[in-house]
Amino acid sequence: METIVVSGERVEPLAAWAEAPPLVAFIRQTAAVAEAELHKLRRDPWELLTRAVQPALWLLIFGEVFVRVRGIATGGVGYLSFLAPGVLAQSTLFIAIFYGIIVIWERDLGILQKLLVTPAARTALVLGKGLAASVRGLAQSVIVYVLAAAIGVPLHFGILSIAGVLVFVSLGAVLFSTFSLAIACLLKTRERFMGIGQVLTMPLFFASNAIYPLTLMPRWLRVVAAVNPLTYLVDALRTLMVGAAPDSFSLWLDFAVLALLAVAMVFLAARLYPKVVT
Numbered sequence: 035m036e037t038i039v040v041s042g043e044r045v046e047p048l049a050a051w052a053e054a055p056p057l058v059a060f061i062r063q064t065a066a067v068a069e070a071e072l073h074k075l076r077r078d079p080w081e082l083l084t085r086a087v088q089p090a091l092w093l094l095i096f097g098e099v100f101v102r103v104r105g106i107a108t109g110g111v112g113y114l115s116f117l118a119p120g121v122l123a124q125s126t127l128f129i130a131i132f133y134g135i136i137v138i139w140e141r142d143l144g145i146l147q148k149l150l151v152t153p154a155a156r157t158a159l160v161l162g163k164g165l166a167a168s169v170r171g172l173a174q175s176v177i178v179y180v181l182a183a184a185i186g187v188p189l190h191f192g193i194l195s196i197a198g199v200l201v202f203v204s205l206g207a208v209l210f211s212t213f214s215l216a217i218a219c220l221l222k223t224r225e226r227f228m229g230i231g232q233v234l235t236m237p238l239f240f241a242s243n244a245i246y247p248l249t250l251m252p253r254w255l256r257v258v259a260a261v262n263p264l265t266y267l268v269d270a271l272r273t274l275m276v277g278a279a280p281d282s283f284s285l286w287l288d289f290a291v292l293a294l295l296a297v298a299m300v301f302l303a304a305r306l307y308p309k310v311v312t
Contacts, residue, residue: 063153066162067158067163067166071163072169085170085177092117092124094181097114098185100245114182115276116272117245118182119268120271122199123206123242123244127210127239129207130170130206130209131211133163133210134214134219138222138224156305157300160307161300163212170207172200175199175200190274202288202292205267205289208296212299213303214231216299216302242265243259243269267288269283270288
């Protein structure tokens with residue numbers, strides 16, 4: 035029976051995909067791509083540990099310094115409590131926004147051409163990679179929770195709060211990673227992609243409510259923050275992890291914005307995906 039091989043690994047018989055109902059086949063295809071991506075992580079678990087350095091620096095150095103600044107009005111929560119969800123959102127963004135480089139790497143190695151001739155839908159290929167990015171984001175959630183608890187941040191550990199954090203981190207990772215994939219589909223070199231990624235991350239981060247409340251922003255920056263998806267991710271994580279800040283939105287609004295953008299980015303990246311192999 036013919037098989038699909040991704041990264042040297044047998045993933046799923048083609049006949050089984052062809053015979054399954056469309057929805058089941060799509061789920062299997064997505065899971066197979068995600069599993070192949072996570073296989074890389076299992077071979078190099080140190081990646082997760084090295085990524086723990088950045089949130090540690092933000093919480094232990096930046097947070098401990100800025101907690102002494104009295105001019106940052108964070109309502110009824112301390113600044114470290116205000117910052118911790120922003121650090122988690124930032125970590126999710128930084129992991130996901132460079133995920134598109136995988137597509138360029140796979141194209142250069144000839145792996146992408148093999149994927150494109152399989153019966154897997156383009157949408158399944160893109161969504162599978164997005165879900166793999168979300169696993170990395172969830173690992174960052176554990177790291178940030180441990181660090182925040184260690185420095186005395188009063189986190190909410192209820193089942194619904196934890197489940198909500200996992201859902202929103204996954205949504206954010208899928209959104210930003212598929213956005214990254216869409217950009218990678220338009221670029222030819224890793225160097226150019228890395229440059230674009232660097233240009234995007236800082237404006238997204240600083241034009242959000244990750245490290246300061248919206249009320250401190252000038253009016254024009256509030257407008258930018260209102261259309262910045264990271265703002266809604268931070269807002270949801272802050273509400274679930276430590277309680278609502280003074281300028282919080284509703285969780286339903288946060289979810290609606292992130293979910294709609296994530297779906298749009300999945301379909302956009304899927305539409306652009308074949309253009310990588312020209």
